[in-house]
């Protein structure tokens with residue numbers, strides 16, 4: 001299947017929220033108003049639609065994927081969307097690959113990794129930017145990596161700035177993953193959003209570790225908060241220089257309706273890589289572009305769309 005930009009695409013990083021997910025947010029006291037205020041000023045979402053009882057979330061995502069010619073989407077799945085996600089995946093085989101959100105502070109975190117693997121998840125997602133007094137190299141995280149190693153699970157990490165209002169950036173530096181990556185050479189780690197502001201550190205990890213990858217997901221609006229001007233093409237140029245075409249995974253960070261699947265993210269990132277491939281002595285060719293938009297995530301997970 002070819003996407004609307006003319007090449008096969010698998011989105012490596014998006015989110016699967018259920019009715020329950022949003023309901024539990026509201027119960028935790030995060031009002032829709034304060035959340036939409038943050039998304040309005042910091043993202044391209046002007047409105048958020050709450051999935052109600054009648055909304056078929058799975059069908060809506062599949063309609064979006066079909067509309068844009070996208071083969072499959074990798075999604076972060078929290079506890080409250082877990083069962084709904086499994087149901088969606090079984091209804092639409094080959095369209096969703098799941099990563100389960102894990103908090104290493106949970107006493108049964110390692111068992112959850114194990115259970116997710118047994119349920120057919122391909123990876124886990126850690127959110128260190130939201131942790132308090134816990135770094136990815138701390139002892140409670142090690143059983144989680146051990147379980148990821150045993151079950152061949154890919155480990156996504158959201159470091160850097162985040163829309164979550166409860167962030168603690170002291171836990172958000174991608175450099176922190178260097179020691180776990182050294183201790184678990186068989187586990188592959190993916191730093192989401194090119195480090196979401198810690199771009200230099202993410203690039204440095206490409207020198208230091210062979211098993212640390214980057215994803216390109218979202219609008220990469222973190223570039224506005226850097227001390228020097230950046231654009232998408234420059235970001236990809238640096239990522240390719242440091243890691244080559246095997247180390248970056250395309251993602252859109254699609255999350256909510258009515259925005260749906262973010263075709264504008266695909267278009268902008270494809271354009272940037274296409275332009276880079278047409279330069280003299282290019283850092284990437286057609287084959288490399290195929291790896292970024294599809295091949296890398298399939299190689300790292302074994303998922304078959």
Ligand SMILES: [Zn+2]
Nearest residue numbers: 013014015253
């Ligand atoms: Zn995300």
